[in-house]
Amino acid sequence: MSVRRSSVEALLASQELDREVLVKGWVRTRRGNKYVQFIAVNDGSTINNLQVVADAEKFPEETLKDVATGACVAVRGTLVASQGKGQSVEIQASEIEVLGKADPETYPLQKKGHSLEFLREIAHLRPRTNTFGAVLRLRHALAFAVHQYFNDRGFFYVHTPIITGSDAEGAGQMFRVTTLPDQNPPLNEQGQVDYKEDFFGKATNLTVSGQLEGEVAAMALGKVYTFGPTFRAENSNTARHLAEFWMIEPEMAFYELEDNMGLAEDFLKYLVRYALEKCPADLQFLNDQYDKELLGRLQFIIDNDFQRLTYTEAVEILKSAKQKFEFPVDWGTDLQSEHERYLVEKHFEKPVILTNYPKDIKAFYMKLDEDGRTVRAMDVLFPGIGEIIGGSQREENLEKLQQRMQEMHVPEEELWWYLDLRRFGSAPHSGFGLGFERLVLFVTGMANIRDVIPFPRFPKNAEF
């Protein structure tokens, strides 16, 4: 037979019945009786399984013994209307080949639900579960939507460096990258490790952000974005932190803070709408299984205009709130997640964009406001997770930028090239950063960020 293989997704959507088909995939379950066996086959193309019906005459139970949960099979047969509930079509099997067995005694993924903690330890098998299949398909859809959104709007994707000689980006502790011997490295005259002897001729680290290099590109190409891995060597063992995660950082020449806010709101709504349109079955599953408010929360993002207000106004609201907060609020302090969520979930009941934060709690590159106390920062706050986007208009004035760098002890020698952007053809420009896993966490409704990236990296864990 030379019939071509079809995906489960294609067959489930097919209107063309009573034809010969071939499907390959993994057995999720097999059940039945002495007359007929039902085999649920999944090939990853969709969360839904294709039901294979095997007549006991042709396939007695003993010949099907290897058709166990986790086994890989090729099934030929006729696509027919299903008599059972839960699916519209099924395959009446004429031939079943086991391509790869899965011994029920040792295969870790049996029918029963496993804890997410256990599944993390078998991250090489968990993509075969409904949950992680759904999460990974959503992750793909969101990543594609990012590229689609920017490409359609004339942005250029730039790959900023992963290995960086600068540690001035100021966003956190860094991982060292080296090829020097791990014992007795060469020393310089001061008795320190002589990084001139290292691969790059200087000390190098893994990047914490592509923003500064993104600005380089924006000041030539106009509108750009990065989408790449970033790293934090912070010893944070929480459900919110990863040592390795992916960031999206658009950067736009000629955008002021208002334009930046407009872009962030439009972008987030687009991403959420895209997920709802492209992955309804996966989202429904996650909603039913993990988080009954998920679909409602996604709709909430699309339906509401984001409330825009200044940090100063927000502090006033929080100070006069009846709610007791764990952390006190005062002008000049950074807001905690509890404050952000109060604003979004209780006070405004819509997503919020806070702007014009005190300069002392924000990065050196943010544009100083006229009052000299605040900067043109913006944070987008979402229900459930608090800050999802952080961004700003950038300081385009050379002298003001140099002064901020001095105040915040950022060495000019390292960032000579960044200063050159203000020396030659400077322009107002803005950008923001979206942590991709934060987005996937929000859209999937998962509770732990280690469950929305295929192979999480965190303290004491770099398995796989």
Added chain:
Amino acid sequence: MSVRRSSVEALLASQELDREVLVKGWVRTRRGNKYVQFIAVNDGSTINNLQVVADAEKFPEETLKDVATGACVAVRGTLVASQGKGQSVEIQASEIEVLGKADPETYPLQKKGHSLEFLREIAHLRPRTNTFGAVLRLRHALAFAVHQYFNDRGFFYVHTPIITGSDAEGAGQMFRVTTLPDQNPPLNEQGQVDYKEDFFGKATNLTVSGQLEGEVAAMALGKVYTFGPTFRAENSNTARHLAEFWMIEPEMAFYELEDNMGLAEDFLKYLVRYALEKCPADLQFLNDQYDKELLGRLQFIIDNDFQRLTYTEAVEILKSAKQKFEFPVDWGTDLQSEHERYLVEKHFEKPVILTNYPKDIKAFYMKLDEDGRTVRAMDVLFPGIGEIIGGSQREENLEKLQQRMQEMHVPEEELWWYLDLRRFGSAPHSGFGLGFERLVLFVTGMANIRDVIPFPRFPKNAEF
């Protein structure tokens, strides 16, 4: 005036004339006489400049002194049909504002052409040149095409880890990633560095390939691809090597070698066709400026079926070739670029896919052929650059894979999870790797790989 800013690209394509417009961008040149000045403005949206015409009555030369090469300007005026050659429309300026100056005494990018070597030293400014604008727009287009191609065909994008605890991937020397003190690190009882004390509790490196983790995803989701940075700590100071580069690695369950070849050929043709369709002006510029055969070579890829033959057949052809090679050819040796190019450019005059290489010169995970001497490898060879894609069907048989690992001294303990893929629900599967910079090099016709990535990383260089 509240007219909205338009991009140079949009204005140049506009049919709607005699209207008020606003454009912002960087001055490429200014020339003229005492009656009129012509200012070429580029905003990165296209390689083409928009001509701004400034009447001397309104803008005498002394008021335009800051409108110098490299300066950033905002221009309001009327979009009119151009009287001059080289463009169909131009702006008759009513208002010119200098947003950021560029002192002609110090701005490194003056009108005259600069060497690519010099531009590499100012990688933060080179995107403002025609050449690097073209290269970066093409790089974007190709990256987007990669995602578009796979998304349209039901592949899922997976982010494989950058920091890896494994050094068994076998593709080259690796960079160490650590947070241990660089002097006097903790030692274990054997007197070696105690990596249990390191951030991840083990020695970690930067990945050289996402393939093995890609296989994990393929054995659950069916068809996947990676597109991420990979690293080689090789001290290669050549025009072909980077220490940090981006790789695309599709991996497909149920694909055998033939399917893999079909996908590789279709994919490469799609990418080249996409570039020709979306970036004609950038390609024309590169063709005219650097490589008169570029467009012809791209068309050559689209027009020809890729010639498929075995390594063994290729060796026979090379041994009987009249051409003198620098390196001798014998069955069992790896082919050199000169051999690959001979096959493509002289013998077949079409792209070539070589298959079934001797097992000893290929990686442990490639599926052994029946003869026990060769493996189901495939290399796609292109004119000018030789190998552009390397791939294979993977060994799906547990015992055969274990034996190959033993023969090649790949430790099983480290890859227990990779072996599990063969233990549980194994399936025939295949994949390949495409070095993204190799692709961009081929499509742009640039000669040095350092010129097709925004911030190249190579021995003794991690600037910016």
